[in-house]
Amino acid sequence: MAANIGTGRAVSSTFAPLRIWLLLPGWLSIGFFLLIPVLLMLVYSFLTKEFRGGVIWEPTLAAYDQFFFDRGLFGDDPRRIEWKYISIFWRSIWQAGGATLLCLIIGFPTAFFIATRPDRTKVIWLLLVTVPYWVNLLIRTVSMKFLIRDNGPMNDFLQYIGLINEPLQLINTNIAVQIGLFYSYLPFMVLPIFAAVERYNFTLSEAASDLYADKWTILRRIVIPVVSPGIFAGCILVFVPSLGAFLAPDLLGGAKSFMIGSLIEEQFKGNIGNWPFGAASSMILLSLVLVALFFYARAQSQGERA
Amino acid sequence: MALKYLVSGAAALTLFAGQAMADGKLSIYHWFEYIPDELLAKFEAETGIEVTMDTYDSNEAMLAALKAGKMGSYDVAVPGDYMVEIMIGEGMLDTFDSSELSNFGNIEDQWVDVSFDLGRSHSIPYQWGSTSFSVNRDVYAGDINTTSILFDPPAELSGKINVLDSQGEVIALASLHLGIPQCSNDRDQLKALDDLLQSAKSHWASFGSDVAKDVLVSGDAAVGMIWNGFSSKAREEGANIEYSFPNEGYVVWMDNVVLLKDAPNRDSAIAFMDFLLEPENIAAVTNYAQYTAGVKGVSEYLEPALAVMPENNPRDGAGAGAFVAVCDEATQTVYDQIWTRLRS
Structure with missing residues (x-):
């Protein structure tokens, strides 16, 4: 370890004078592809909507007003709190949370299993986790739809072995969406936890065992706290893309109710064409994610200090 | 490709x-x-x-x-x-x-x-063609010559309906069902439209245009709002479906x-x-x-x-076909509200 760090320092000092220039491409691409588009959306969210898509360059809070206040069907009722969009956000958060939990329940033991295999077989298991992801997400989601539909192979099989009499009605339900999201993002949970467990020093478990800790206590008090950065990273990597996903809700959930992703999509390329409102919804979503990440980062740094 | x-x-x-x-x-x-x-x-x-x-x-x-x-x-x-x-x-x-x-x-x-x-x-x-809906005849044998199949369906069909993700056509068909003019700015009529779609929503399983044929062929949906040619393709792919020309009328495009x-x-x-x-x-x-x-x-x-395809030949006694009308901004804003309420 020490030798490694030593070489690392030597290398970094060689390149130190160049550091700014070496970072420049990274900063430029983040600035150009991330910051400028986000700033553009921020500006758009405060502009006036043009009929049938587009914006008029007059500043207004109308988009945010529409998000938080209900003025009735004709826009002239006394204003009340608008629950429509909050419930869409709440539903998406709930869905993404369910998918994250499902990923964690399946992903943690999987990662643990893989990390404790001998090096030779470890590679094969890792490969098996990633193989399905060589296929395009759309294709995988459509295949999942074929698999779980009322007269699809899964229901046929379950009926054949006599486990159920009527087909399970999964398609067009929230459960189907969560299965789809779970299937889409499972490796994002497995891989960070795997990396954390692989670094875990198993003599710690042995020491705890010598001190009469049972297996459950070892898992709860020793293993999970040590690998928790991997668990948190996995949860974020699954939760954040699930929040904005619209493929799984559209194809598996039947698109009957908007999710955050489809609500925003509808404002830009769908029937409604209200760009400032789409931009405002994106900004509100972005703020929510940032606040969540802020609390996560704070919890992490406090954990390190303790 | x-x-x-x-x-x-x-x-x-x-x-x-x-x-x-x-x-x-x-x-x-x-x-x-x-x-x-x-x-x-x-x-x-x-x-x-x-x-x-x-x-x-x-x-x-x-x-x-x-x-x-x-x-x-x-x-x-x-x-x-x-x-x-x-x-x-x-x-x-x-x-x-x-x-x-x-x-x-x-x-x-x-x-x-x-x-x-x-x-x-x-x-x-x-x-050119029409927009209406098709019904799976294995699931439902009754009368399909009414837009009630979509907006107030019999129990067998409730929860098995796919609707086109197309605001203009859905609202036009709903207006025909209620017998109100398109782009009406009459508040009672707009409220009725909103109420109708809110109550119809509980009978609908999914929204989708590009999947409209697929859900009928696979049997995921027993009723599908659909364009006539797309419906005949679904029929040719093996779905036992019938395309309806309702009494209340249908959309022509x-x-x-x-x-x-x-x-x-x-x-x-x-x-x-x-x-x-x-x-x-x-x-x-x-x-x-x-x-x-x-x-x-x-x-x-x-x-x-x-030439003899049933989807291209309205039956005698069918309602008239109507183009989707272009509304002014005030009415369109209410339509957008109704549509968002329908989807949230």
């Missing part, structure tokens, strides 16, 4: 044949699954023009993409009737003179002076090839429009998409089955 190979294949063929090459390019913005690849290859072989095509799945998505900066990159697009009117209003279409198209006279008389483009100076007919403003290859676009007014060529589209052309003299090129 298969088209790409076909296109390059056709280009290679012309090259080997030693014909004049690179007479120009043509960039098409078109609906999905709406033109046979062979027809594009034929156009390329005849004219030496190199074709590229992008697709969209709703009029609104096309409008949004063009407004978001794609104007100037396409030569032609294929909007529906009401969208032609909107695009003319937005100043997005170029004009042509009827003398520029040698086949202009082939347009059927009833489709020359259309309300959305009087005298046809921006658009030519592509295909016409898709049109329009000349876009700032088209990079205006001459190619005119050549393509002229090509599509040739009966044999537009008949190939009809044979593929199974709608109806708006051009004279196509019948001899059509597959005989199309």
Whole structure:
């Protein structure tokens, strides 16, 4: 370890004078592809909507007003709190949370299993986790739809072995969406936890065992706290893309109710064409994610200090 | 995509044949699954023009993409009737003179002076058809000649209905169901429309346009709001479905090839429009998409089955067909509210 760090320092000092220039491409691409588009959306969210898509360059809070206040069907009722969009956000958060939990329940033991295999077989298991992801997400989601539909192979099989009499009605339900999201993002949970467990020093478990800790206590008090950065990273990597996903809700959930992703999509390329409102919804979503990440980062740094 | 190979294949063929090459390019913005690849290859072989095509799945998505900066990159697009009117209003279409198209006279008389483009100076007919719904006859044997099947369905069909993700057509059909005019600004009528869609929603399983055929074939849905030609394709793929022409009426639409403003290859676009007014060529589209052309003299090129297809022949006693109307901003804002309430 020490030798490694030593070489690392030597290398970094060689390149130190160049550091700014070496970072420049990274900063430029983040600035150009991330910051400028986000700033553009921020500006758009405060502009006036043009009929049938587009914006008029007059500043207004109308988009945010529409998000938080209900003025009735004709826009002239006394204003009340608008629950429509909050419930869409709440539903998406709930869905993404369910998918994250499902990923964690399946992903943690999987990662643990893989990390404790001998090096030779470890590679094969890792490969098996990633193989399905060589296929395009759309294709995988459509295949999942074929698999779980009322007269699809899964229901046929379950009926054949006599486990159920009527087909399970999964398609067009929230459960189907969560299965789809779970299937889409499972490796994002497995891989960070795997990396954390692989670094875990198993003599710690042995020491705890010598001190009469049972297996459950070892898992709860020793293993999970040590690998928790991997668990948190996995949860974020699954939760954040699930929040904005619209493929799984559209194809598996039947698109009957908007999710955050489809609500925003509808404002830009769908029937409604209200760009400032789409931009405002994106900004509100972005703020929510940032606040969540802020609390996560704070919890992490406090954990390190303790 | 298969088209790409076909296109390059056709280009290679012309090259080997030693014909004049690179007479120009043509960039098409078109609906999905709406033109046979062979027809594009034929156009390329005849004219030496190199074709590229992008697709969209709703009029609104096309409008949004063009407004978001794609104007100037396409030569032609294929909007529906009401969208032609909107695009003319937005100043997005170029004009042509009827003398520029040698086949202009082939347009059927009833489709020359259309309300959305009087005298046809921006658009030519592509295909027309209807929007209604189809019912799986294995699931339901009763009367399907009413829009109640969609908006107030019998118990057997409740929860097994797919609806097109198309605000204009859904609200038009709902207005026909209630017997109220489209684009009404009467508050009681708009409230009734909102109430109807809110109560109908509990009977609906899913929204989707590109999946409209698939859900009927697979049996995921027992009722599907759908375009007539798409429904006949579903029937041919094995779904035991019947297309309804309801008593209350149904939606009629016409898709049109329009000349876009700032088209990079205006001459190619005119050549393509002229090509599509040739009966044999537009008949190939009809044979593929199974709608109806708006051009004279196509019948001899059509597959005989199309003429007797039940989806193309409204029954006696069916309600009238109606185009989707273009509303003013105030009414459209209420429609948008109703639509969002329906989907949240």
